[in-house]
C-alpha cells in the first residue's frame with residue numbers, strides 16, 4: 001500500500017469520476033477511490049447513506065486491472081433494487097459515497113497462478129473476470145485463457161469491442177459468446193444455455209486442459225454452470241465461484 005491509500009477494512013470516501021453506459025442494463029462507474037492495489041477478482045463494499053441517515057450496503061466487483069488510477073465498477077440495474085438503480089438514475093460525476101476494500105481472497109487470479117484459465121461469466125458477472133482478462137493481457141508470457149460469456153442478446157455484452165480487439169491481438173485468448181435469446185453473431189459463438197453439453201463442446205474446441213476455472217453471475221447461473229462443469233469431468237478442486245444473488 002502506498003501513501004494516500006486507505007486500509008481495506010475501513011470505510012472511506014470515493015468520488016465518482018464518470019458514469020458510462022456499458023449495455024442497456026449496465027453502467028460502468030469510474031471512481032477516484034484511494035484504495036490499495038487490488039488483486040484481479042476482488043470486490044469493494046459500497047455504502048450509500050440517505051439524508052435521514054438510512055444506510056444500504058452492497059458489494060461490487062472491481063472490473064479494472066490492478067494498479068489502474070481509476071477503479072471501474074460494472075453495475076446492473078435491478079428495477080426493484082434498492083442500491084443499483086441509484087447508479088443508473090441518480091449518480092453523477094462528483095458525487096461521493098463510502099467504499100471499503102479491496103476485499104475477497106478466494107476468487108482471485110495472479111499471473112503466478114498460471115493456467116490454462118477458463119472464465120465463465122453470466123451478465124454482470126463479467127466484472128471480476130474482466131479484471132482477470134485485463135491483468136492477463138499485460139503479462140509478457142501468456143497462459144491460454146478462454147472466456148465464455150453468457151448474455152441474453154449480443155447487445156447486452158459489456159466490453160464487447162475490447163474483448164474482440166483482445167482476441168484479434170492475442171492468439172492465446174479465446175472469447176466465446178453464448179446468447180440465450182438472440183442469435184449467434186460470430187462463427188464459434190453459441191445460441192444456447194451453458195450446460196454440460198455446451199461446455200464440453202467449448203472445451204473440445206479450445207483443446208486445453210483448464211487448471212483454474214472461475215464462474216461468476218447470479219445464483220442460478222453459477223449453479224447451472226458449476227453442475228455442467230462437473231458433468232463435463234472438470235474436478236471440483238479447480239472451480240471457484242462468485243455469486244451475485246437473485247434467481248436468474
Ligand SMILES: Cc1cc2nc3c(=O)[nH]c(=O)nc-3n(C[C@H](O)[C@H](O)[C@H](O)COP(=O)(O)OP(=O)(O)OC[C@H]3O[C@@H](n4cnc5c(N)ncnc54)[C@H](O)[C@@H]3O)c2cc1C
Nearest residue numbers: 058059060061074075076081082083084124127244245246
Ligand atoms: C462479492 C459480490 C460482488 C458483486 N459484484 C457485482 C457487480 O460487479 N455488479 C453487479 O451488478 N452486482 C454485483 N453484485 C450484486 C450486488 O451486490 C447487489 O446484490 C445487486 O446490485 C442488487 O442490489 P440492489 O440493492 O439493487 O437490489 P436488492 O434491493 O438487494 O434486491 C432486489 C431484488 O433483486 C433480487 N436480486 C439481488 N441480486 C440479484 C442479481 N444479481 N440478479 C437478479 N436478481 C437479484 C433480490 O433477490 C430482490 O428480489 C455482487 C455481489 C457480491 C456478493
